[in-house]
Amino acid sequence: MISCNSKVKTLSVEVFETSETGNKLSKITEFKNSGEKVSIKLNPEETFQTITGFGGAFTESSAYLLNTLSKENRKKIIEAYFSKEGANYSLTRTHMNSCDFSLSNYSYTPVEGDKNLEHFTIEEDKDDLIPFIKDALAASTDGFKIFGSPWTAAPWMKDNNKWVGGKLLPEYYDTWALFFSKYVDAYKAEGIDIWGFTVENEPLGNGNNWESMHYTPDEMTNFVQNHLGPKLETDGKGDLKILGYDQNREHLKEWIDSQFKNAEASKYFDGTAIHWYASTFEVFPEELQYAHNKAPSKLLIQSEACVDAQVPVWRDDAWYWKKEATDWGWDWAPEKDKYLHPKYAPVNRYARDIIGCLNNWVDGWVDWNMVLDTKGGPNWFKNWCIAPVIVNPDTDEVYFTPLYYTMAHFSKYIRPEAKIIALEKSDDKLMATAAQNPDGSIAVVLFNESKSLKTINLSLNENNVEFSIDAQAIQTVVIQ
Structure with missing residues (x-):
């Protein structure tokens, strides 16, 4: 020195x-x-x-890929993410029912009209997702928090009877609240404690591409205030965290205003979840500051981020430092929003955004898939993305991209309850x-x-x- x-x-x-x-x-x-x-x-x-944690998401795609690898490589990846010697992840997310990073569409409530969810089952998760989570828990000395996010209710509960789009029918609001409670019990029976939920992944929709279910801000507030919150409380699960919104930061203010408009509305909301896809370049500090100032005692968690619309580059560290990557907005954003979607180096996106978030009251930052293949999947909709760890299941090879190390700079050294x-x-x-x-x-x-x-x-x-x-x-x- x-x-x-x-x-x-x-x-x-x-x-x-x-x-x-x-x-x-x-x-x-x-x-x-x-x-x-x-x-x-x-x-x-x-x-x-105060920091809640840093980490990534358990998806069926990642879990499926880990099952295709040798035991040695599977263990190597899980320990790299969860052991004290590795990235020591402390905050994680998983999907409830299927999502785009699943192998197919599925629901824990397969029987139509089953209002009391007597046929609720997490059987779909038992061969891949649950073993992944349990092995991660075994590798973690400090343990980690898990929150679940539904992409959609089963089609039979929705007004369009489809996996994609549509809204939850009011007659099933109580059924859907029961769904969250049963999910916690089912995972508990597998030895996995759930810390909380986001109410709905991307309630504004995703362009009618993959599993989704729509809410307006006030519809979500109504569901939480009058159905989900009271149900969890009645079932002795009032300590579970409920995070509202769960989509891009540019619309954050209107959701914050609805969730925290009065004491009755804000009672059951423990915080707000956000994504970065409005721009992986712009942090939206004004929106983040607004969210904190409106509800200073509530959580503000970045619940999903990835370099999307991009096939992974294999074993070429230099690429992850170059301004070559694009995101969905490079091709699809309206002309007025193109400036929010420049070509931008993947490492720079992650480092800039996490530091920018931490400097604007965000207390948790969660990446998307932990493991993807060389195509950026599997993904039933072919919505290819990049993950920090890429694998080739055909040759049993593993590539820790620079994004893995970027995440570890935060997760390994800034621990839960840090200020x-x-x-x-x-x-x-x-x-x-x-x-x-x-x-x-x-x-x-x-x-x-x-x-x-x-x-x-x-x-x-x-x-x-x-x-x-x-x-x-x-x-x-x-x-x-």
């Missing part, structure tokens, strides 16, 4: 870096000195939100966030998107330290 001033004590830190030059969460002990210097001052006395703390920095182009963990350690995550190395002078109280961050690099600096 280089001390920049002999009159002050040198801060003792560990530095871990992932970079375009090839570092992969590598511990760095020798640093170059550059002319471009940045000062960062930490202020742990000023705190913001985001204030910092000041002299360079607006260097992205930075910091959190103090329950054990007192501080994790500072830096992202240098520029093409030049920067020298960092980091200070805490009367102590400081100098080190450098490579060009095109993400770093986690740990202060014990």
Whole structure:
């Protein structure tokens, strides 16, 4: 370490870096000195939100792929995500009934007109999803939270009698509330505790492509206030978290206004879930700040993100640092919104968005699929996407992309119940966030998107330290 001033004590830190030059969460002990210097001052006395966690989603597609691999590679991936030596994921999501990243359409309520759900069954999950979750729990020392998200009720409960689109018929509101309660019991019987739910994945729909069910903000508030919340309370499950909305940030305000319009409406909402697909470039800080200010005691969790509409690039780390990837909006967004969907490097998308979210009151950030194949599936709708881990089941090969290491920079070092703390920095182009963990350690995550190395002078109280961050690099600096 280089001390920049002999009159002050040198801060003792560990530095871990992932970079375009090839570092992969590598511990760095020798640093170059550059002319471009940045000062960062930490202020742990000023705190913001408490962290719920970081992680990814258990999907049938990922679970199916793990079943096709050798036992060694299956174990390697699960430990890489969930062990203390790996990314140590702490917050996860899964789908209730099928979703696009399932092998087919299915429901836990297959019998039409079964209002009391006497034929409710999670049999579909027992050969892939449930073993994946149980193996992840076994690999995790600290454990992790799981929240479920339905993409749709069974077609027989909906006004269009289809998997895609349509609305829940009012006569089935109580049945659908019962569905959530039965899901918790069924998973509990398998040894899996559910932490909470989002009410509906993407209630605004997805362009009539795959499983979906529509709500307006007030319809969702009504369902939660008068059906789901009271049902869970009556069944002794009032501690389960209920997260509203669960779609893109540009519409966040109207959902927040409905959920938290008064005490009766907000009683059962523990928070709000958001996605990034309105733009994987723009964080929407105003909307996030609005959500926090409207309901400062409630959770604000990024529940899904991925580089979508893109087939994975296999074993080419450099690609994940280049502005080659597009998203759905590159081709399909209206002309007025095209500026929100530029070509953008996948690593930069993740690093920028997570830091931007943490600096705007978001307390949890959950990636989408943990494992996909070289086509970006399997996906029954052929909605190909990228995951941090790509596998080739034909050859039993595994590729940990740079996105895996990017996620680990946060999940491994910023633990649940950590508090985001204030910092000041002299360079607006260097992205930075910091959190103090329950054990007192501080994790500072830096992202240098520029093409030049920067020298960092980091200070805490009367102590400081100098080190450098490579060009095109993400770093986690740990202060014990």
